[in-house]
Every structure is written in C-alpha cells, then in structure tokens.
Amino acid sequence: MNERLRSALAQRGVPPAALATVCEVDPKTVIRWLGGRVPHARHRWAVAHHLQVDETFIWPEPHPRAAQVAGPGAGLVATYPDRASVPRELWLSLLLEAEQGIDVLVFSGTFFAQSNPRIATMLAQRAAAGVKVRLCFGDPHGHAVAIRGREEGIGDALAAKIGASLTYYRPLLGTSGCEIRLHDTTLYNSLFRYDDDLLVNPHVWGRPASANPLLHLQKDGELGWFDGYAQSFDAVWGSARPWTNDTEGSQSHGRQD
Incomplete structure (x- = not known):
C-alpha cells in the first residue's frame, strides 16, 4: 500500500475518482497506485502538482539512486530555492521514519516548532x-547570536526568538534519549539530520535562513557533502553547553554586558 499517497489524498480531501479525472486515467488505475504500483513520470508529476507535495515524498527513490551521482557532489538528492519550498510532508516523514538519530543545528529554529506544535511529543x-x-x-x-542579529537587522530580536523557540522543547528536558545544548559558534548552515538524510539550509549574509536555499543530501558509500556537514554538526555539538531551566538565563561563553 502507498500510505503516503493515501494520506495526501485524505489531507487534501481529494477522492481517488477526482484524482483519476485530473490525471486523465481510469479510476481503477488510481486504485492500483494506492496499492503500490508506481505510475509513469508524467502521471507522477500530475499527482504531485495537484496535491501540492513533492513527488519524491509519494514515490521515494531508493537510496542507491543517489549514489549514482559522481564527483564531489555525490549524495545530492534535491535542491529547493528556499526553506519554505520544502514540503511539510517531507519534514514529517523524515522525522517519523528516523530509526537511529535526529540532529538539529540552528540559531532559533522557530519554524521547526511553529509549523508542528506537536514537535516535542513526536521527538x-x-x-x-x-x-x-x-x-x-x-x-x-x-x-554569535548578537552578531547574527545585527547582520539580519533585527538586533536583539534573534535572542528573543531563541527564548521563545526553547519553550516548545522544555518538556523534553530530562527525557531519556533527548539532549538539548546551546552553542556560540558562527553558524554557516542550519542542519537537520535524520539517519542518512540531511537537510542543509545555507546562511546568506543579512538574510534570514528561511529565505535561503536548501539542499537535501543522502549518505552514500563515498566521502561527499553529507560527511562534511555531519562532521561540522559534531564539532559544534562538542563545544556547546547543556541547556537546562536553571541555566536558560545565565551568562555564558565569557560575554560581557
């Protein structure tokens, strides 16, 4: 069964017969798609366009396909012009299907929680x-936060956004298997890793991360982009300090008022 297609139809309120009309196929063909058959490329595009989801969310390509890309860019699965263009269904599916690890590196990550109020429960x-x-x-x-706030022209608002974002994750404090830290590093990219999938949101000077492109990478057998970004997460994580309720408002990293 193609549960992702079934879920997308249900969320959009589109019955299979209506999708068949849009794609100009017999309703029985859509039933077969729901049963697991993969349609032709033009029909996949029509379905994704009509349901406003990413085609690879409904019909994920097998991981070995990404490894066929040669050169230093091995592992590049998809690119998006900005973070808002990434389908919400992709964020959710990667989170729900993770089996080993979920790593998130951001300044505030406000969108990550506001787009999914149940994020703490799901994590x-x-x-x-x-x-x-x-x-x-x-x-x-x-x-780093003070500098980034000035560069984006929002001043202390970035620090305030971080404080607001952390409130969503307070229920995770003390949860076995979950750890939250605060970093004070120059952040060149926001990173979202789910097992062997990594979403990289590069930072452009003076522009909020949401307005910048996003790369979807997958780990393959060769050293490539994925490994470099994954190692950068580990480096920042190693220098960050644990966040707890009683240290939320404390001074850190030698900053002087």
Whole structure:
C-alpha cells in the first residue's frame, strides 16, 4: 500500500475518482497506485502538482539512486530555492521514519516548532523508540547570536526568538534519549539530520535562513557533502553547553554586558 499517497489524498480531501479525472486515467488505475504500483513520470508529476507535495515524498527513490551521482557532489538528492519550498510532508516523514538519530543545528529554529506544535511529543516518541535526539540552538547570551542579529537587522530580536523557540522543547528536558545544548559558534548552515538524510539550509549574509536555499543530501558509500556537514554538526555539538531551566538565563561563553 502507498500510505503516503493515501494520506495526501485524505489531507487534501481529494477522492481517488477526482484524482483519476485530473490525471486523465481510469479510476481503477488510481486504485492500483494506492496499492503500490508506481505510475509513469508524467502521471507522477500530475499527482504531485495537484496535491501540492513533492513527488519524491509519494514515490521515494531508493537510496542507491543517489549514489549514482559522481564527483564531489555525490549524495545530492534535491535542491529547493528556499526553506519554505520544502514540503511539510517531507519534514514529517523524515522525522517519523528516523530509526537511529535526529540532529538539529540552528540559531532559533522557530519554524521547526511553529509549523508542528506537536514537535516535542513526536521527538519524545522517537526517543522512546530508541532514536538518539540531539537539538542544538544558538546561545541567546552568546556573541554569535548578537552578531547574527545585527547582520539580519533585527538586533536583539534573534535572542528573543531563541527564548521563545526553547519553550516548545522544555518538556523534553530530562527525557531519556533527548539532549538539548546551546552553542556560540558562527553558524554557516542550519542542519537537520535524520539517519542518512540531511537537510542543509545555507546562511546568506543579512538574510534570514528561511529565505535561503536548501539542499537535501543522502549518505552514500563515498566521502561527499553529507560527511562534511555531519562532521561540522559534531564539532559544534562538542563545544556547546547543556541547556537546562536553571541555566536558560545565565551568562555564558565569557560575554560581557
């Protein structure tokens, strides 16, 4: 069964017969798609366009396909002109299907919680299933956040956004398998890793991360982009400090008022 196609139809309120009309096929053909048959390319595009979801969400390409890309860009699955163009269904499916680890590196990551108010509950559920969850936010009292706020022209608003974002994750404090840290590093990219999938949101000077492109990478057998970004997460994580309720408002990293 293609549960993703079935879910997308249900969420959009589109009956199979209506999708058949849009794609100019027999309704029985759509039933076969729901049963697991993969349609021709033009029909896949028509379905994705009509349901406003990414085609690879409904019909994911097998991981070995990404490894066929040669050169230093091996592992590049897809690119998006900005973060808002990434289908919400892709964020959710990667989170729900993670089996080993979920790593997030951001300054505030406000959208990550506001687009899914149940994010803390879902992360706790993944941790209970044995997934290691590591969330790393910018230190609202650190130098890097102050500099980034000035560069974006929002001043102290970035620190305030981090404080607001952290409130969504307070229920995770003390949850086995979940750890939250605060970093004070120059952040060149926001990173979202789910097992062997990695979403990289590059930062452009003076522009919010949401307005910048996003790369979808997958780990393959060769050293490529995925490994470099994954290693950068580990480096920042290693220098970050644990976040707890009683240290939320504390001074850190030697910043002087």
